[in-house]
Amino acid sequence: MSSKIQSAGPKAKDQQQPSTQKESLPPPEANAEAINFLDSLTQEELQLLLFSETLAMVSDTREPLGELTIDIQKAKRKDELGVITYCLLVHAFSRSFLDKMLCGNSLLGYLSGSLEVLEQHSHEFIKFLVLPMDRKISLLKQDDQLTMTRTVKEGEEVKTEVTNFPCKALAGFVSEAANLLLLRVMAWRQTVPNNARFLALDTEGKLCYSSYQALGFQKMQVGHQQAEVFIVEQTVHSNEGIPMSCQYYLFSDGHLAKRIQVGSPGFCIVTKMPILREEDETEPRPVFEKKPFLWEEDVELYSRFLDRKEELRLSHSSYLRHHPEARALVSDFLLFLLLRQPADVVTFAAEYFGPFAVRCPPTPTLRSSHRPSPFRSLVPERSYSRGPRPASGEG
Structure with missing residues (x-):
């Protein structure tokens, strides 16, 4: 601890005195x-x-x-x-x-x-x-x-x-x-x-x-x-x-x-009694039991469901009428699937629809015994393709 005293006035010299505490007394x-x-x-x-x-x-x-x-x-x-x-x-x-x-x-x-x-x-x-x-x-x-x-x-x-x-x-x-x-x-x-x-x-x-x-x-x-x-x-x-x-x-x-x-x-x-404050008691958070949501029993929700269902049905039917190739493509795939009956349906579907990819590289003339995964060929790449797009029935 350090201190400094400055005095001003007619008795400045007489008022100056040491400010440090006695050394014998510890702080x-x-x-x-x-x-x-x-x-x-x-x-x-x-x-x-x-x-x-x-x-x-x-x-x-x-x-x-x-x-x-x-x-x-x-x-x-x-x-x-x-x-x-x-x-x-x-x-x-x-x-x-x-x-x-x-x-x-x-x-x-x-x-x-x-x-x-x-x-x-x-x-x-x-x-x-x-x-x-x-x-x-x-x-x-x-x-x-x-x-x-x-x-x-x-x-x-x-x-x-x-x-x-x-x-x-x-x-x-x-x-x-x-x-x-x-x-x-x-x-x-x-x-x-x-x-x-x-x-x-x-x-x-x-x-x-x-x-x-x-x-x-x-x-x-x-x-x-x-x-x-x-x-x-x-x-x-x-x-x-x-x-x-x-x-x-x-x-x-x-x-x-x-x-x-x-x-x-x-x-x-004090001249007037203050309003004494009390500690706010924290109330436990309410617990609401989870109840099953039976929307079928709600007349309004069920009516909205039927309206939306009919709206989607008409939209889907209209789309298929304007795009008959979609129905033909799906029917062809299902027929081919039932004829081959593969164990791995997902891989079979990927191989079937792979050639339809827009940026699919051309099928090599010489096939390798280690065929790559059909899923990898579906990843978009830079355009390296040369020659015409392969026909859908190829492979």
Whole structure:
């Protein structure tokens, strides 16, 4: 992992500090439980969790402060080379007033089918009267590394930090965008992976551990309806600061009913009961027994059969009347067949009708004891014939 810090402002020199973590601390790694949980995700399961939801942000006294919107949908993403790929788009936006100060947070992330971050942009701001704070973090996957660009603006001072994480060291990493979808998966399954240790980024942009804990079920009143919610607590264990925990109250289909950030003076809560989605049950394909088709008993079909039969009979009789040589040719062959009575009727017929071929080569004057197959002489060839066509009675 490599990083670089750039500062701008009146105190640029004083703000420069080494960005590398302490050498005595090895880089954090996700455990097998976390990696296996991410590997168990299926596309069919994720398709059921793509929807939009809106929650109200209120104070502890239920005074309205703002609103939170989360939208997860399928999307197309074009990379730097112009290649278009299908992915999951996560968009979250919140804006509220805290002690009469405007604050907000926006998140836009592109995820793969395994919740791997492809690109993410987050923006957080607090309009303090004395020293406004503005923080932006961008993640971009390029080849075999994930590049993080973190920009923090406090007043007139701007500090930018660029850090590169090798992708092979990010197994089990859960970004902010992936966390919103992962919570829906846990709610849908009604379970949390035991002792799973994921990777995440803390508020300072440092790689650290993240864990999830199931806090059980609880009945929640939403309007005139009561529903059961599944409570999950996520904790980001920062290596340098205090852990940050957030509790999510989730309906059975992944909709968020309530969100509480531990230590915050307000929380988010749903104001209208959503329509809970259920897994579609796949009905077995109907089996139809094969019944005999008795078309003779169908009056319409039998009538069409008789009409077609009479039509063909008249057509055949008309053709034979206009071509009497056909009847004579067939009668001659049948008579010759009955006189010779060969064992191989097919070969006999091929030898009989062979001389009638249009492009049949002339019969050689001297016969060979190894006579060729009569069928081969029927294959059209280039015109090598010389002399007149042999008579039908020859041979």
